[in-house]
Amino acid sequence: MxxxxxxxxxxxxxxxxxxxxxxxxxxxxxxxxxxxxxxxxxxxxxxxxxxxxxxxxxxxxxxxxxxxxxxxETTVVVVPNDHLLTAADAVTASDLADEPVLVPLDDVVAWTAGRQLEHRPETTRDAIELVAAGLGVLIVPQSLARLHHRKDLTHRAITDAPTCxxxxxxxxxxxxxxxxxxxxxxxxxxxxxSRGQGEPAPKRTAREKTLAKQAARAAAGKVARTPGQAKRGRR
CATH class of the missing domain: 3.40.190.10 (Periplasmic binding protein-like II)
Structure with a gap:
């Protein structure tokens, strides 16, 4: 097996x-x-x-x-460190209107802004290289921008883009x-x-609860009356 x-x-x-x-x-x-x-x-x-x-x-x-x-995930745009878009902490789609945008064949955002370039890199990693070369910007989930981080590139959140x-x-x-x-x-x-744990115990009926209470009281009474107490009670 x-x-x-x-x-x-x-x-x-x-x-x-x-x-x-x-x-x-x-x-x-x-x-x-x-x-x-x-x-x-x-x-x-x-x-x-x-x-x-x-x-x-x-x-x-x-x-x-x-x-x-x-x-x-937050959607971001990846740009060179000296790009004008780095002047703000976040950007909007309108800020990207005149930007050439690289859309790789393995794109996972399914949303774009700006001017989509006709050439489509095979992978996001390839697109990152083209961004570093100054050929365009790239729109990706934030985790991919971090995964492919380079010292000469940075990213900014796009506030009105859909999340990933x-x-x-x-x-x-x-x-x-x-x-x-x-x-x-x-x-x-x-x-x-966990699903591996046993099923919860079934709920008791009102009669079962009453009988359990009576049994508990009876047991408590027996414990309270020690043998010495019993003998004194017979004097």
Missing amino acids: TPLRLTVGYVPGVTPAKWARTWADRHRDIPLDLSAVAAAEAADALRAGTVDVALLRPSADTSEMALIPLYE PVSLAVPAGPHPEPVEEFIGIVRGRTPSS
């Missing part, structure tokens, strides 16, 4: 370390493997069974899976116990409320 284990896929910018640590504390007998997957391949990896669950940014095609929203959601994707339908346990961990379920 193949031993139980759980494989968690995650896309660039998403950090599953805290959930992996919690899993290791609670389930030492079930190994958890972390598998980095490209944003465009995460959904297919889950459908193919390459990973058991996936931490991803939802794409247009979420068939054959269920999504559990986790958090929303991150979700836990799991196969549709019933799930094996390890998958259910991981769902509980990312949702913040405590060990005492």
Whole structure:
């Protein structure tokens, strides 16, 4: 029999370390493997069974899976350190109106402003290189701007851009116990409320409660009357 284990896929910018640590504390007998997957391949990896669950940014095609929203990321624009947009702490879409915008083929924002350049870099990492070369600006979730940080680049939040959601994707339908346990961990379920714990005791009827109280009082009376007290009572 193949031993139980759980494989968690995650896309660039998403950090599953805290959930992996919690899993290791609670389930030492079930190994958890972390598998980095490209944003465009995460959904297919889950459908193919390459990973058991996936931490991803939802794409247009979420068939054959269920999504559990986790958090929303701020959308930012990446620019050179000496760019005019760095004069403010945040920018708006109108501030980008005249900016050439690079949109990589692995784009996960699905929103743009400014003038989209015809050339589309293959990856976000490639687009970062072009931003550093002064060929345009790049719109990404904040975590990707941090992941690809360079000393010669910075980023600013775009206040009126849509946020970028991150979700836990799991196969549709019933799930094996390890998958259910991981769902509980990312949702913040405590060990005492784990699905692995026993069911709560059924509620007692009014008659059962009355009989229990009577039995408790009777037991208390027997304890209070010591043998010495009993003899004195017979004098």
